[in-house]
Amino acid sequence: MNVSGIPVSARAPVPGWKRGWPWQEGPAGRFAPFKAVVFTLLLLPALWLLWRTSQHDLGPRPLTELILQTGNWGIRLLLVSLFVTPLRQILRRGRLALIRRMIGVASALYLLAHFILYTANHAFDLNKIVTEIAKANYLIIGLSALVGLSLLLATSTDGMIRRLGSRRWQRLHWLVFPAAILGAWHFFLQVKADISQPLLMIGFLTWLLGYRLWRYLKPQGAVLPLWALVLLGLAATAVTVAGEAAYFGWKIGTAVVPRVLEANLNIEMGLRPGIWVLLAATGVTVAAGLATMKARRS
Ligand code: HEM
Structure with missing residues (x-):
């Protein structure tokens, strides 16, 4: 491999x-x-x-x-x-x-x-x-x-x-x-106005790099345990949210940072990039859990 x-x-x-x-x-x-x-x-x-x-x-x-x-x-x-x-x-x-x-x-x-x-x-x-x-x-x-x-x-x-x-x-x-x-x-x-797409890319790249780093440090070929996938998902979400807060803090002023964080917690305000990253990472983790269960049964 x-x-x-x-x-x-x-x-x-x-x-x-x-x-x-x-x-x-x-x-x-x-x-x-x-x-x-x-x-x-x-x-x-x-x-x-x-x-x-x-x-x-x-x-x-x-x-x-x-x-x-x-x-x-x-x-x-x-x-x-x-x-x-x-x-x-x-x-x-x-x-x-x-x-x-x-x-x-x-x-x-x-x-x-x-x-x-x-x-x-x-x-x-x-x-x-x-x-x-x-x-x-x-x-x-x-x-x-x-x-x-x-x-x-x-x-x-x-x-x-x-x-x-x-x-x-x-x-x-x-x-x-x-x-x-x-x-x-x-x-x-x-990007001129909406930074959602680049932020999504940053979140997904964080997940991918974290995954590769884990595999590099543990090259025995083991699939990442579920707890590591959960941590990876949370880390990628945190980087995305922090990136969004940092961007708006830098563009508009630090007073806006709490509002950005609040928007990430309130889905009625629309799904922020951080939430999309969390959903995608959770989907992968659930799929990994199901695949592990299937492999154990067969
Ligand atoms: C791997 C390399 C590259 C990637 C992944 C990439 C990706 C992108 C993406 C995603 C956009 C934005 C699309 C949007 O806002 O909807 C963009 C815009 C743009 N890219 Fe690239 N690009 C790459 C290399 C280059 C190179 C080499 C050039 C020229 C030297 C270039 C020139 C531009 C220009 C001028 C725009 C903005 C167009 C505008 O807003 O009027 N890109 N690129």
């Missing part, structure tokens, strides 16, 4: 096996409905954006809308790809390993499109692009994240895994975490 949780044997290329299409599986290239469904889902946002472009339905600034949409889908899929391994381990569903790379690659492609659209928005004028990026911290941060992800994309083929060797490849692919943190930071910095 390796850091990303995919058995090394699943990564080691089978001699003579051509990888084939994303919806195929195994040496014979059998049609895999599960992979086909995930592949279709990954394509849907791109098809939807193409459809809206063809219908001139992107508002007064179509390129800006496309930049925002591809950025959003890219970072969402990046987080989904990071959740695959914990869910595979917690739910004991080995087949989830089949879709991790596909989701990661889709995320990187959406983000590359995000960058290309940004350059298109500047009429591909290299001087202007370099000057603007150098002036804006959030663009430098976004670009650093994208460089990291592009490196991972370029080394995601079976050939590269073989060439680098499993251990070096795994170490390199830890880069996905700094890249995701930088991506979330870029998102946070460029």
